[in-house]
Amino acid sequence: MKLNFHLLKYELLFALANKGILLSTSFFIILILIVGIGFGQIGESSEKTLLAIIWIAISLSSLLSIKTMFQEDFDDGTLDLYVLSNTSIETIIFIKSIVHWITTNLPIIILIPLISFPLGITIYHSILICLVMLLSTPALSFISTIGAALTLGEKGGNLLISIFILPTFLPIIIFGMKISLLIANSTYDIMAHLILFALSLICIAITPFITSLIIKIHYT
C-alpha cells in the first residue's frame, strides 16, 4: 500500500510536470467558446446544445495527453522498472488512469458550473450534472489507456488513438448526455443513472487487465 501511494505521488508529480492541467483546461475552454460562438452566429444556443458540447469537449480533452501516458515511460525505461517492481502492471495502469483523470477531467468538471450558469442552467442542476460527470468520466480515462497501449511505440499515434477510442466512449456519452438533459429539465430517471454508473464501474474494473495484456504484447 505504501508503494502504491508512493507511485501515486510520483505519477502526479510527473503529470504536473507535463503541464497536463493547463493544457486540458485551456483546450476545454477554447473548444466550448468556439462551438458556442459558432452556434451563436446561427442563432441556436440552447441548453441542449450546451450539454452536448460539454460532453463532447470532455471526451475529446480526455484524449489529449493520453499518448504520453505509457510512451514516455516506455522510451526512458521507467516502464521496465515498473514491470520488474513489486507491483503488478494492472496496479500501475490503475494509478496512471486515476492520475490522468485527476489532471485532465477533474479541473474541467469543476469549471462546468461556472460555464453553464450564465447559459441558463440553474446552479442546482449544474451541480447535479457535475456529480453525474464525477461518477462517469473516470471510465473515459480508463478506456483511453487501451488506446495508449495499442499505439505504444508508434510515431504519430495521437490520431490513431482518437480513431480507436472515440467510438468506445459512445455508451457513456449517450447515457451521460441523455441524463444531463433530463436533469436540466428537472426529470430524473434512476434506472438510467444506475446503468451509467454500472457501465463506468465495469470499465474501471476491466480495462486495467485488457491494457496490461496489450502492453505485454510490446514486450515479446
Added chain:
Amino acid sequence: MIKFRKNIWEFANPNNFLSIANKIVPLFLILTIITLSVGLVWGLFFTPEDYRQGSSVKIIFIHVPTAFLAINIYFMMFLASIIWLIRRHHVSLIAAKSAALIGLIMTLSAILTGAIWGKPIWGTYWAWDPRLTSFAILLMFYLGYLSIWQAMKFSDKIGDLSSWLCIVGSIFALLSRYAVFFWDQGLHQGPSLSLDKEENIDNVFYFPLIICIIGFVLLFLTLLLIRIKTEIQKRKINILLNARDG
C-alpha cells in the same frame, strides 16, 4: 479430389489452405454467380408489390443481405481474432484482416440502401433511429480496425494489437447498441428474418430473400478466399525477399 481431413486446424497451415482454396474458389465463383443472379432476378421481376410500400419493397433483396453480412462479418472477425490470440494460426489473422474491407463495404451499402428506402417510406434519408445509429457505430469500428492495418506494417505484433482492438471494439459496439436501444425502439421495423416463422415476412418475399442472402454470403466467401490467398502470397514474397537480401 479434396481428401477428407481429420482435423479442421489443418486448414490453419497456409500451404494446406492455399491448395484447398485453389480448388474451391472456382466452384464458389460459379455458385455465387448462379445464386445471386437467380435471387436478384426473382426478386426484381417476379415479386408482387407490397400493399403499403409499393415497389420500393424490392430494395429488401439487397438491404437485408448486406446488413446481415455487415454484422456477421464483424462477428467473424471477432472469432478469428480470438483464434489467432489463442492458437496463433496465421490464416485466422489474415482472414480477419481480409474480411474487414468487405465488411466495411457491406455496412456502407446497407446504410445507402436503407437511406434510399427510408426517403419514400419515412420521409427522410436519415434519422437517429437506434438501428441506423447502430450501423453508424459499426462503421466506426470497421474504420478503426482498418486504420490499424493501414498505419502499421504487417507483423505478428500488429496482428496481436489488431486482434485486441477487434475484441475491445466488439464489446463496445455491443454496449453502444444497447445504450442506443435503451431510450426508444425507433422507426425501423423489427427483424425481417427470424427462426420464429410467425414474425416472418410473406412467403412471396421470403424465398427470393433467402436465395439473395445465400448469394451474398457466397460472394463474401469467394472474395474472402481470394483475398486470403493474395495476403498469404504477399507474406511469401516478403519472406523470400528477406531470405534473398539476407
Added chain:
Amino acid sequence: MLDFGKYTFEVLISYVGTFSLVSIVIVSTYFDAKKVKKDLKNLNIDILNDK
C-alpha cells in the same frame, strides 16, 4: 422493361449503388491478386537465376 411503378428510381439507384460499392472490393481484390501472382512468379525466376 425496367419499370417498377412509383419507386423505379429508388429501386434502380439502390441496386446500382450497391453494385458499384461491391465492385470496388471485387476490382481491388482482382488486381491485387493478379499483381501479387506476377510478383511471386518474377521473384521465383530471379531466385532460380541466382542459383
Added chain:
Amino acid sequence: MNLIGSSLSCKRDGKLIFSDLSFKIKSGDVCFIKGPNGSGKSTLLRLLAGFIKAWTGKISLNNKDITNSNDIIYNNFFYIGHSNSLKNYLTVKQQIDFWEGVSEKKYNLEADTFNLKKILNRRIYECSEGQKRRLGLSRLSIDNKKVLLLDEPTTSLDIENVSRLKNYLKDHQKKGGITIVASHEDFISSNNQNIILTLNPPKNRERDPFI
C-alpha cells in the same frame, strides 16, 4: 547459488534469434555475452530478467524454474538496459527518492558508490550523459540484488567512473553474486572466473509456415 540455462532459444517477431544456448553460472562468476550486433545479446538479458518468455528451454536459479515465478525474479534479479529510466524534469535527489520508493530500499549516501553527492540538487536535464549513466547505475546499490544483468553498462562513462563500476562489481563478486554483462569491451580484467557466452545465429532455420 547457481544459474542454469538449458537449451534456450528465443523468438523475436516470429523469427528465431538464437537457439540451443546452454550455460551454467556459479556464485562469484562474471559472465560476458558476446556476439555481433543483432545477435540477441539484449534479448538474452531481457529473457533472464523475465520480460519475455523463452521459446524453448528453461532457466533455473538454485534449481528452481524461474519462468513463471515473478517472486524469484523480483528478489534476485537486477536489470539495467540501454536507457537509464530517468525523468528529465526531476532533480537527482527526487529521482533517487522515486527509485527508493519503488524498490522499497535505501541508497547508501555515506558510501556513495557512484559519486552522486555533488549533483544531488541538479535537474536531470542539466546533467551530462555520463552523469546520467552514473545516476542510472546507482540503482545497482539501491537494489542490492544477487544477480546483476547489465546491458552495455560502460556507455558514456569516463575512465574514473568505469573503475568505480569495476570496484563495485568486484565487491559484488566477492560477496558471491552473479554478474552477467553484455558489452563490447572486457572492462573487467580477465581472470579464471570469467565465463564468455557467444551467441551464434541459429544454423538450421526453422521452417516458416508460409514457405
